[in-house]
Every structure is written in structure tokens, then in C-alpha cells.
Amino acid sequence: MELKMTKYFSIFLLLFSSCYYDNQEELYQYLVDNCDTTSITFSNSIMPIIIDECSSCHLSGNTLGEVSLNSYSEVMIYVDNGELESDINGTANIMPKAGMMNNCNIMIIEKWINDGAKNN
Numbered sequence: 001m002e003l004k005m006t007k008y009f010s011i012f013l014l015l016f017s018s019c020y021y022d023n024q025e026e027l028y029q030y031l032v033d034n035c036d037t038t039s040i041t042f043s044n045s046i047m048p049i050i051i052d053e054c055s056s057c058h059l060s061g062n063t064l065g066e067v068s069l070n071s072y073s074e075v076m077i078y079v080d081n082g083e084l085e086s087d088i089n090g091t092a093n094i095m096p097k098a099g100m101m102n103n104c105n106i107m108i109i110e111k112w113i114n115d116g117a118k119n120n
């Protein structure tokens, strides 16, 4: 009996530590060195990120959660209500749904918002 318990306990430990290790790896995977946050524009910086990361659910006919991000004015709805920023930095409903983007994409969108979310 005692042996069985020890066995289960080691399996538990093994599972737990491997999960922990995976999470660490994932965290590092999302870090981009030398993120360029100079000369950010809506059309050259923000739209390409939305196309890469959000299009399967929120672009050209995809309106999951009744959210579409096809244009500046549609994106601005979620800038103005604060949801874009809180979703991409994971403090609310994490977007993209599968997990946070790399730090560079997040920094670029946050800088664009902090600089007044211009339509440029």
C-alpha cells in the first residue's frame, strides 16, 4: 500500500514538474529581442498584426463574439472601451484566444494606443 502511494506521488510530481517546465518554455518563446517600436502606424504596424493574429475570428466575415476588426473605425470601438488593451495584455479576456502574442506585438499595439491611436 505504501509503495503504491509513493508511486502515485512520484507520478504526480513528474506531471507537475513537466507542466511547470512547459510553461517556462512557452514564456520564453513569446519574448522577442530588439522589438522595434519606432514609427508605428495603423496601416503598417497594427493592421498586419491583426491580420496575422486575429483574422481567423475577427476579419472579413469572421465575427466571433460579434467582433469584427476590419477597419480603423471598428478597431477604435475596442480601443475606446479599453477592451483591446486589456485583452491583448491578458488582464481581461485573453486575445488571441489561444494565448498571448509575443511581447513585441503587444508593445507595438500599446505604444500605438498611448500615442493617441492615430489613423495613419
Ligand code: HEC
Residues within 6 Å of the ligand: 049, 050, 053, 054, 055, 056, 057, 058, 064, 065, 066, 067, 078, 083, 084, 087, 088, 092, 093, 095, 096, 097, 098, 101
Ligand atoms: C480563435 C478565435 C479568436 C481569435 C484568434 C481572436 N479572438 Fe477575439 N474574440 C473571440 C471570441 C469568441 C470573442 C467573444 C468573447 C469570448 O468568447 O471570449 C472575442 C472577443 C474579442 C473582443 C471583445 C471584447 C471581449 O473580450 O469580449 C476583442 C476586443 C477581441 N476579441 C480582440 C481580439 C484581437 C485583437 C485578436 C488578435 C490579437 C483576437 N481577438 C483574436 C475569438 C477570437
